[in-house]
Amino acid sequence: MDIQFGYWATNLGGLVFSTVPQRTDWTFEYNAWLAQAAEEVGFDYTLVAARFILTHGKSDHLEALSTTAALAPVTKRLKLIAAVHPGLWHPGVVAKMGSTIDFISQGRFGINIVSGWFRREFHTYGEPWLDHDERYRRSEEFIQVLQGMWTQDDFSFTGDFYRIHEAWLRPQTIAQPYPEIFQGGNSKAARSMAARYSDWYFMNGNTVDGVREQIDEITAMAREYGRQPKFAVNGFVIVRDTEEEAYAELRRIIENANPEAVEAFASQVRNAGASTRDAVGMWAQSDFANLVQPNDGFKTGLIGTAEQVAAKIRAYAAAGVDMILCGFLHFTDDLPAFGRAVIPLVRQMQPSGASTASDRARAAGG
DSSP: OOOEEEEEOOTTOOSSOBSSOOSOOOSHHHHHHHHHHHHHTTOOEEEEOOOSSBTTBSOOOOOHHHHHHHHGGGOSSOEEEEEEOBTTBOHHHHHHHHHHHHHHHTSOEEEEEOOOOOHHHHHHTTOOOOOHHHHHHHHHHHHHHHHHHHHOSSEEEEOSSOEEEEEOOSSOOSSSSSOEEEEOOOSHHHHHHHHHTOSEEEEOSOOHHHHHHHHHHHHHHHHTTTOOOEEEEEEEOEEOSSHHHHHHHHHHHHHTBOHHHHHHHHHHHHHHHHTSTTSOOTTTTOOHHHHTSTTOGGGGOOEEOHHHHHHHHHHHHHHTOOEEEEEOSOHHHHHHHHHHHTHHHHHHSOOSSSOOHHHHHHHTTO
């Protein structure tokens, strides 16, 4: 399988905490146009992020599941991933909503399980804030309920967080055996959950070596359970005519960072990281410049000419990455340009080593 491409939907607005103008919009009309443009130029997935309140203030934004449902009938090929937070949603309700969106989209629905790092969001909605590893234990039960309701005619479940009594869903999902389940996280609890339950593991931006280390660790853990998850890495893409122009754009974004917004985000993720068993969160190694792009997208280094960025993506594929999750400064211009200039180059290049994680597992007889 060749590497696939996803992009962040812009339902929360732009992807950098910077005063640099972004030709990007949060509205549904814009997101519908963007999804249609993305599938036309070769993107495979979009991830619709979930926030009920934003870390940096009272800005307009759209909820993830309802936005995903609305995108289903205006797209034809693009796979639609909705992020959800266990604790703010009940898994049985999400299973029913997911099967509905799966039916509308003819099997193109996926779900991203976000165990939660934004404490204020839970407090605002009056929901208990669990310890870090308990949040992941709840997420594991959440996934078990989704999988059970999507695959069994009469499903019951008794866990520490959820109870299901002889539940069933109609219509059954078109996606088989069930819609794809994604997750993120960097802690030991997150990696363990990915090894045991999730179909995809989203990684924050990182170097090729850093990504390879994560993939190798989780692949080895998953093998003990007879599983092979796939891997996606976040990357903020800046493609310009010259490498100098691309890095000048990066410097402009960082030099015009909004310090209040960056610090508001940083304070929340510091709290989340400190709550892990080993006191290491997803942003433990992120300085101010990297926090300007909330998911460490600058670290992936997809910055330069189309040829340079395509070569870097192939290096990630060789490390075992199955998908690049792309973000852009100017989605209006940069996303279609990436699809026209970079995706074909990546497809034409010969792999520089082993291909994606799933390819490597097949080669090893996994």
